[in-house]
Amino acid sequence: MDADLTHEDAESVGQTLRSFLKKEVEPKVERPEEPLQSAALSALTHEACELGLVNLEAEEGYGLWEMAELPNARQTTLNNLKQLAQVSAGIALHFHQLALGAWLARRLGVCDGKATSFDLLGTYGMGRDLLPRLLRGGTLDADDRTWLAGYFEPSGSCPRLLQLGSPVHAVLMARYDASDDTLAFEQHGIDALGGERLQTSHGLDETETLVLRSLPSAGARLCTDADPRGIATYSRMLEMHSLGVCAISVGAQHQSRARAAEYAELRVQGGTEIIHHAAVQRLLGRTSAAAASGDALLDGLGGGALSKGSLVRSLAARAGLLVEGCAAANDALQVFGGSGYIRDNGLEKLVRDQNHLRVFWGTPGDLMGFVTELEREA
Numbered sequence: 523m524d525a526d527l528t529h530e531d532a533e534s535v536g537q538t539l540r541s542f543l544k545k546e547v548e549p550k551v552e553r554p555e556e557p558l559q560s561a562a563l564s565a566l567t568h569e570a571c572e573l574g575l576v577n578l579e580a581e582e583g584y585g586l587w588e589m590a591e592l593p594n595a596r597q598t599t600l601n602n603l604k605q606l607a608q609v610s611a612g613i614a615l616h617f618h619q620l621a622l623g624a625w626l627a628r629r630l631g632v633c634d635g636k637a638t639s640f641d642l643l644g645t646y647g648m649g650r651d652l653l654p655r656l657l658r659g660g661t662l663d664a665d666d667r668t669w670l671a672g673y674f675e676p677s678g679s680c681p682r683l684l685q686l687g688s689p690v691h692a693v694l695m696a697r698y699d700a701s702d703d704t705l706a707f708e709q710h711g712i713d714a715l716g717g718e719r720l721q722t723s724h725g726l727d728e729t730e731t732l733v734l735r736s737l738p739s740a741g742a743r744l745c746t747d748a749d750p751r752g753i754a755t756y757s758r759m760l761e762m763h764s765l766g767v768c769a770i771s772v773g774a775q776h777q778s779r780a781r782a783a784e785y786a787e788l789r790v791q792g793g794t795e796i797i798h799h800a801a802v803q804r805l806l807g808r809t810s811a812a813a814a815s816g817d818a819l820l821d822g823l824g825g826g827a828l829s830k831g832s833l834v835r836s837l838a839a840r841a842g843l844l845v846e847g848c849a850a851a852n853d854a855l856q857v858f859g860g861s862g863y864i865r866d867n868g869l870e871k872l873v874r875d876q877n878h879l880r881v882f883w884g885t886p887g888d889l890m891g892f893v894t895e896l897e898r899e900a
Contacts, residue, residue, distance in 0.1 A: 527595040535584050538573050539602050543609050551610045554868035557727035560688035576621050580633040586621035597824030600769040607773025611875040612728025616687025618766040626694055626759055630744040632709055636691040642760055644673035645680035648884040654895035657757050667700035674698050676734050684732040685882055706743040706752035714738050725874030758828055764836040765823055771847040771879050772816035778872045779809040782854035805853045812850035816843055834893055841889035844880040851876045
């Protein structure tokens with residue numbers, strides 16, 4: 523494989539993605555009131571793998587999150603995730619998780635060609651100030667280590683939640699070991715995990731929420747020779763996952779803005795199309811500003827080396843960008859008036875999708891607290 527992702531390679535992947543979206547995805551999601559079923563999502567996943575858009579094999583190609591250490595390859599992934607989310611945020615999330623799960627599986631030496639997702643967080647927020655303190659190299663006393671180990675262990679009252687599409691055969695789960703102060707991954711088959719499945723628990727209807735109230739017995743601790751404690755690997759995963767969620771949110775912003783603008787050109791009130799009404803223009807202007815701001819932010823996030831500073835930027839960006847995504851989706855819904863709440867217009871789904879993205883992997887408040895601790899000196 524080449525040492526870099528060339529412009530020609532990126533453009534070829536982009537053309538393949540655009541064709542895939544037009545021919546395969548758009549016809550299946552044209553009715554937002556009818557959530558995509560797991561069998562249809564599995565078929566789309568198979569096709570995406572055949573096209574090389576999602577690569578589950580040990581040998582790298584040019585799909586999502588491949589060559590992720592290279593800034594231009596990361597930027598290409600973000601652009602492609604954004605384009606996917608302009609059609610379906612839920613499908614974009616599923617492909618993102620499988621592709622990033624494959625990146626992690628290759629890094630850990632357990633890539634077997636099967637659909638593998640990942641789970642980075644435990645049972646309560648983002649690990650208070652202890653998880654970011656661990657990542658920045660701060661000191662944890664015995665009580666801190668005990669609490670952090672418990673954070674990753676679900677219980678009846680404090681479950682771990684996973685958002686998964688279909689298919690997923692295994693999950694790489696972060697787990698902290700207080701005895702040797704490591705934050706490594708364990709691989710568990712999806713059937714062994716068990717858990718309660720909640721269909722469309724809030725948004726991202728193409729996926730489902732898996733509620734885990736216990737984990738199988740601790741398995742092999744997966745880490746690399748270069749990162750035996752697992753801290754660097756976990757940090758990279760957290761950063762790239764945050765970038766992916768940002769890209770999906772921005773893509774969904776573009777989708778909500780396009781739907782609202784199209785409706786405003788058609789809907790007549792008071793003898794004129796409502797796009798000429800000042801209040802509607804203001805709503806559309808805010809959705810355009812949010813999408814343009816998200817685009818600019820993404821263009822700056824993908825470049826540069828992966829580092830503590832880039833992790834901080836990705837988490838801080840997610841905290842602000844996802845709040846803007848929720849506001850933009852609501853503004854777009856208001857363009858429709860009362861009909862915006864009807865499911866077949868698609869806007870209420872986009873509002874739910876943005877809300878789900880905003881809270882599921884750490885709320886904006888959780889993220890800001892995490893960033894504050896992460897920026898402190900060790």
